[in-house]
Amino acid sequence: MEGVEVSFECEAEKPDPVVWFKDNNEVLPSSEFIINTLNNTFHKLTIVQPNLADKGKYGIQCIKKKDISSCADLDVKEMPDAVKQMSQHDRNMFLKAAKSGTAARYYIRVMIVGKSGVGKTCLLRRLMNENIDNVKSTDGINIEVKKCKINLQTQKWVFTSDEEFSKAAYQNEQYADCGFWDFAGQKEFYATHQTFLSTNAIYLLVVDMSKDFASKSHQDMIEHEFDKVGGN
Ligand SMILES: Nc1nc2c(ncn2[C@@H]2O[C@H](COP(=O)(O)OP(=O)(O)OP(=O)(O)O)[C@@H](O)[C@H]2O)c(=O)[nH]1
Numbered sequence: 001m002e003g004v005e006v007s008f009e010c011e012a013e014k015p016d017p018v019v020w021f022k023d024n025n026e027v028l029p030s031s032e033f034i035i036n037t038l039n040n041t042f043h044k045l046t047i048v049q050p051n052l053a054d055k056g057k058y059g060i061q062c063i064k065k066k067d068i069s070s071c072a073d074l075d076v077k078e079m080p081d082a083v084k085q086m087s088q089h090d091r092n093m094f095l096k097a098a099k100s101g102t103a104a105r106y107y108i109r110v111m112i113v114g115k116s117g118v119g120k121t122c123l124l125r126r127l128m129n130e131n132i133d134n135v136k137s138t139d140g141i142n143i144e145v146k147k148c149k150i151n152l153q154t155q156k157w158v159f160t161s162d163e164e165f166s167k168a169a170y171q172n173e174q175y176a177d178c179g180f181w182d183f184a185g186q187k188e189f190y191a192t193h194q195t196f197l198s199t200n201a202i203y204l205l206v207v208d209m210s211k212d213f214a215s216k217s218h219q220d221m222i223e224h225e226f227d228k229v230g231g232n
Pocket residue numbers: 114115116117118119120121122123132135136137138139183184185186
């Protein structure tokens with residue numbers, strides 16, 4: 001595919017200098033074509049970022065014994081539009097994965113849980129340097145992404161705008177994306193929340209310290225009426 005590095009390799013029985021060809025025209029080393037030779041027996045031609053014009057028949061020929069040669073066809077497929085529209089960083093990640101089969105992606109989920117009205121949404125707004133005017137009780141789950149990244153080396157959390165994150169400094173594998181999942185605290189939502197709760201996440205349990213901390217508030221959150229559902 002366009003942009004995915006490709007190489008041809010040829011190993012000769014005896015040391016002999018070679019020339020590479022594309023459609024019968026000699027290929028010379030350049031920033032696009034890298035030619036490597038090991039002991040004059042192992043030869044490699046690398047096309048760093050192939051494009052559609054690089055399709056063709058590639059060949060190698062010994063300089064002294066011209067009858068010794070080999071060739072192969074290269075087909076380059078067009079990059080899908082969806083990939084072309086990605087940011088440079090995401091496109092590079094895609095191309096890396098297309099080439100090697102894998103690409104490291106770091107995504108950290110922070111689940112904010114706790115009883116209704118304890119201040120989960122306000123806490124999240126504060127973390128994101130936003131004001132807490134007009135905060136309404138959360139309906140279901142609110143997921144905030146693209147507002148926080150974590151530096152994997154320094155472990156520093158960075159809160160800034162999507163625009164700032166699109167700059168090159170943040171577009172590398174040194175940063176993990178961080179998503180905040182702000183759950184509604186009303187017990188009516190608990191059944192659906194279970195679908196999203198995962199062990200691979202950080203949990204932020206928010207409590208209202210002005211309330212009696214020792215009281216077993218979880219007992220208020222259980223539907224006693226459901227005890228007999230499905231049998232006696
Ligand atoms: N005094 C005080 N009030 C707060 C604080 N944090 C939030 N509040 C108030 O508590 C109320 C509820 O805050 P939310 O952030 O909506 O609470 P929540 O836990 O997200 O509630 P649900 O979405 O219904 O689960 C709001 O009226 C806030 O103004 C705080 O630190 N101190």
